[in-house]
Amino acid sequence: MSTDRTAIAVASWRNELPTLTGRSVVLREPAAADLSALVDLLAVADACRFGLEAHDSAAVRQLIDRASRDRTNGVAFSYAIASSSSHAVVGLLQVRQLDPLFEAAEWECTIAPSARGTGVFIEAMRLAASFAFASVGTHRLEIRVPLQNGRASGALRKLGAVQEGILRKSLRRGSEYFDQVLWALLKEDWRHDGAATSPRVH
16 A cells, blocks of 8 residues: 555656745746746856756756656656745755665755845755655755855754765866765654654645
8 A cells, every 4th residue: 555655656746746835935846937047046156057067048948848857757856946925036956866766866956145044945955855755755865065065064964964974076166176075864864853844735
């Protein structure tokens, strides 16, 4: 019976990614109408690149199209993070499988400078992690954070993530390489520590 329910949940999110609603953010799949906002977001110097070599309109349009294909194929899901009050896009996140069953996955997230320090990252993380653990079947979420990004590391610590090591010179920006901190969240820790807020799915 549980296997049947798991199969239904997997099929459901592959067919249509649910919108996740929190107190101050709404997570929804990126759409063509988000193009301009996402171009601006990914133009920020320290933004995650989500596999893009460029961040112009053509590249970001491909990213939006790829998000839909990846979700249908069950290899990743992507969410635009929007303010629940203004509806403006203030971030983008992606969770991508690291194994064929999606039991291990890697998280990438970038938040607009104007929304940093407001709790948007923590709330978006709670919603997306709860969805990954409950509906996708993920057991382990890995997050890489630049060593100098103390704010993000502090937020991950609040969520119960564990720092597992330093990935030396693993991030290239321009011609420079930077160290990253590898953090991980496990499903059993997430369930027991009470950090997660149950997302409202619709």
